Amino acid sequence: xxxxxxxxxxxxxxxxxxxxxxxxxxxxxxxxxxxxxxxxxxxxxxxxxxxxxxxxxxxxxxxxxxxxxxxxxxxxxxxxxxxxxxxxxxxxxxxxxxxxxxxxxxxxxxxxxxxxxxxxxxxxxxxxxxxxxxxxxxxxxxxxxxxxxxxxxxxxxxxxxxxxxxxxxxxxxxxxxxxxxxxxxxxxxxxxxxxxxxxxxxxxxxxxxxxxxxxxxxxxxxxxxxxxxxxxxxxxxxxxxxxxxxxxxxxxxxxxxxxxxxxxxxxxxxxxxxxxxxxxxxxxxxxxxxxxxxxxxxxxxxxxxxxxxxxxxxxxxxxxxxxxxxxxxxxxxxxxxxxxxxxxxxxxxxxxxxxxxxxxxxxxxxxxxxxxxxxxxxxxxxx
Ligand code: SF4
Numbered sequence: 608x609x610x611x612x613x614x615x616x617x618x619x620x621x622x623x624x625x626x627x628x629x630x631x632x633x634x635x636x637x638x639x640x641x642x643x644x645x646x647x648x649x650x651x652x653x654x655x656x657x658x659x660x661x662x663x664x665x666x667x668x669x670x671x672x673x674x675x676x677x678x679x680x681x682x683x684x685x686x687x688x689x690x691x692x693x694x695x696x697x698x699x700x701x702x703x704x705x706x707x708x709x710x711x712x713x714x715x716x717x718x719x720x721x722x723x724x725x726x727x728x729x730x731x732x733x734x735x736x737x738x739x740x741x742x743x744x745x746x747x748x749x750x751x752x753x754x755x756x757x758x759x760x761x762x763x764x765x766x767x768x769x770x771x772x773x774x775x776x777x778x779x780x781x782x783x784x785x786x787x788x789x790x791x792x793x794x795x796x797x798x799x800x801x802x803x804x805x806x807x808x809x810x811x812x813x814x815x816x817x818x819x820x821x822x823x824x825x826x827x828x829x830x831x832x833x834x835x836x837x838x839x840x841x842x843x844x845x846x847x848x849x850x851x852x853x854x855x856x857x858x859x860x861x862x863x864x865x866x867x868x869x870x871x872x873x874x875x876x877x878x879x880x881x882x883x884x885x886x887x888x889x890x891x892x893x894x895x896x897x898x899x900x901x902x903x904x905x906x907x908x909x910x911x912x913x914x915x916x917x918x919x920x921x922x923x924x925x926x927x928x929x930x931x932x933x934x935x936x937x938x939x940x941x942x943x944x945x946x947x948x949x950x951x952x953x954x955x956x957x958x959x960x961x962x963x964x965x966x967x968x969x970x971x972x973x974x975x976x977x978x979x980x981x982x983x984x985x986x987x988x989x990x
Contacts, residue, residue: 647836648816663762671722699726707976721749739763766805769814773821863908864892867949872966888975923953935980
């Protein structure tokens with residue numbers, strides 16, 4: 608029955624895909640693994656807003672937002688962002704300030720700038736159509752191997768890996784030899800190995816199934832192996848070596864922040880460059896060294912602010928009342944913010960509103976992209 612054999616062979620090929628020779632070692636198990644994982648996914652998959660209709664733009668936005676941020680945190684920002692920029696062209700033609708405003712609070716603002724740059728490049732160079740392959744996507748601003756693989760597979764069903772933190776953990780436990788992500792050199796080896804396991808017609812489901820398995824079953828400290836659909840394929844079966852807890856180094860900083868008031872409005876400026884909070888609007892602030900002088904000393908925070916405002920903004924000011932201190936934790940910085948109320952002094956004229964400097968009433972703060980840290984300061988004067 609030659610036709611039956613060739614049909615079976617075709618089904619097998621569709622499931623298994625074309626593989627590099629060295630990773631064919633456990634070939635007979637692959638379809639069984641794929642079936643077990645996909646069957647589980649069909650009934651247990653997470654309901655996430657960007658998965659609803661497979662729209663490539665929506666998937667693109669979600670992948671940028673999910674970089675280094677948890678799903679639960681992303682969802683409300685994602686929904687608001689999509690309301691504000693419903694299409695890729697809407698995003699591409701918006702000013703960066705509008706994009707940062709919609710992103711405010713989500714942190715890691717370089718992602719918003721990259722997403723905006725990518726949208727503009729797609730309109731300019733691809734006629735508004737998001738490229739479909741990982742290689743093409745890698746040419747766009749802000750796309751690394753994970754984001755390119757995720758968009759290519761989830762939006763366009765390309766059989767390429769999309770290894771987020773959850774998927775890496777699952778694979779590292781299932782196939783510790785082939786997917787040892789603790790070694791830098793293992794990344795390429797793991798990608799090649801996994802490429803052979805992705806069913807070409809169900810690449811999106813397969814990649815999302817690995818992510819969901821990591822999020823719901825193969826969780827970091829105590830995997831729920833009894834509920835695992837691929838338990839029988841797993842090399843570790845939950846016997847994972849205790850990892851040393853990696854303590855993230857957080858730098859302590861003290862910032863003096865000036866709330867300079869003129870006619871009921873406060874001075875805001877937009878931070879230029881590419882560092883922390885660049886592109887966002889903030890109250891003028893300077894870093895204060897720990898244990899720096901006492902009040903009245905030339906190094907006290909109020910004096911430092913007056914000097915900074917004179918030298919950088921050409922403003923003579925009188926920094927007066929201190930307001931309650933505020934704290935904010937960035938990824939690597941714990942900032943203790945010491946806010947001060949101030950007013951203009953002397954006879955020098957104050958500057959007009961300009962591209963990066965504004966006098967803004969408290970009721971209008973919400974129209975500006977202001978970081979969560981600075982929102983805490985804004986709240987002190989009634990925003
Ligand atoms: S058997 Fe346990 S350790 Fe292995 S993949 Fe499943 S949940 Fe993870």
